[in-house]
Amino acid sequence: MAAGAGHDHLPVHAEELFRVGPIAISNSMLMVWIVAAVIILVAQLATRNIALIPSGLQNFVEWLVESLYNFLEGILGTHLVKKTFWFFGTIFVLILFTNWFGLIPGVGTIGQFDPAGFDGDSHDTFRPFLRGGNADLNMTLAMSISFALLWFYWAISENGLVGFFKHIFAPKGKFSGIMAVMMLVVFGFVGLLELVSIIFRPVALSFRLFGNIFAGETTLETMTAITGKWYTAWLPPLPFYFMELLVGLIQALVFMLLTAVFLKLICEHSDEEGHEHH
């Protein structure tokens, strides 16, 4: 059923569609799976008859991947990018296409209508089948937490456990005498601040992405409803669609860039040493 029949408002959270045992499948999760399936399908089509001299779809996909790889190589360096490209590539491509797929008409507007309201909530009368994947804090938090765990793993594997803590707490530079003691205290405090910053990174990452995408969807929904007539409803949100295309790209880029820079910052020292050794 279309949304016009009784779409109350766009809730801040994703809505559960069905359950598989204890696992709840939400409309945003379904959206992410569809996007992932489309990306995999396109990649498979592009690499089905892979040729040494590329053309058509293979050419486009290779251009995308190669550009992304070179871009990340410029930030992370040759060594780190080989190890981590799968993650940052996934982050960028998945966020970008999830954002853009969320703009397809029907996402958030086709679903179930229950005049009595879902889950006993009389205001929640409409439940869309699909919802923008990044307009769900669970999804953005899942990506951020996954990155945080991988960040620890990569940081420790690159620096070693002692090197990791030294990187955070140890004074940068060479000091002696009373100055060394003072610097130990100063950098110890800076290290504590750094720890707080590390803890809050997933929160900042997830809320930034969620906030931007959810705000965009809310804007589009509000603009669609602003005229109150079905035959003019397409016009007000039209400029915002172009803006959301841009926002989708920028947010994908921001998320990927920030995560890449966070990793680079913790691995920078060891990466330089690694280069020196080589």
Next chain:
Amino acid sequence: MFTQLTLLATTTAAPAQDAGIAGTVKDIATNFKILPELFIPQVISFLLVAFLLKKFAFGPIQTMLEQRKQRIADGEAKLKQIEKQLAESAQHTAEVIAKANADAKRMIEEAKASASSLTEQKAQEAIATAQNIIAKAEAAAQAERAQIAADLKREFGRLVATTAQQATGGKLTADQQRAINEESLARVQA
């Protein structure tokens, strides 16, 4: 939208005053439905998607890109090798040409020298032959002149004898004839 945001603000801010940070976190989790049954599947879903994209999307493309890079590197290495071989070949050709030029020059000089020597030899031979011919001719001419002179002497003697016989009426002796001949010859030769 504004009602919703106001609602969100009040629901997140008010409990924070009541129950501190823990209460705020709990309220955010409730409002945004950050629940284990939704969050954990999202984490699994994301990691699964990342794995699938790595295996079926980035993996084959990166392999292809690596192969192409390797092929380009191999091609460049081969090109350098070919360029090196070409330079070596050009140098070798130049050396061979230079050597051939030097050989040709030397052969021409030798031929020139040989030709000059042969000309000289042939000229000397020709001169010798000519001198020989001249000598032979002179000898032949001298012999012929001597022959003619002898014949002339003989004929003159005969004429003188005949003339003397006729003048004397055939009364000259052999000694007289010989004396007349010798005197006549001496006068002719003088």
